[in-house]
Amino acid sequence: MKTIILDPEEQDLLEAFEAGEFNSIMTPERKHLIEATANQSYQHNKRVNIKVSESDLTAIQKAAMQQGIPYQIFITSILHKYASGTLYEVSHSK
Numbered sequence: 001m002k003t004i005i006l007d008p009e010e011q012d013l014l015e016a017f018e019a020g021e022f023n024s025i026m027t028p029e030r031k032h033l034i035e036a037t038a039n040q041s042y043q044h045n046k047r048v049n050i051k052v053s054e055s056d057l058t059a060i061q062k063a064a065m066q067q068g069i070p071y072q073i074f075i076t077s078i079l080h081k082y083a084s085g086t087l088y089e090v091s092h093s094k
Contacts, residue, residue, distance in 0.1 A: 013065070025066065035069065035073060
């Protein structure tokens with residue numbers, strides 16, 4: 001089994017989660033909407049295997065944890081939003 005090495009920020013998140021100190025900002029209504037959207041789009045979908053860099057997957061898993069949902073559902077939700085035209089790219093100006 002592969003050992004996962006966490007950076008200090010990831011380790012802090014994990015420790016807070018395991019200690020029960022992690023508070024999600026996800027509301028029950030938002031979680032229900034995301035899960036319903038993901039479940040609806042998943043019902044008739046086919047399985048797709050993709051390769052994702054470890055750093056991208058870690059970032060996705062962190063974001064999903066912050067939303068309070070499994071990362072697979074989070075990915076499905078992002079793909080559905082993109083495909084339906086409701087996901088918009090935001091530019092960050094320096």
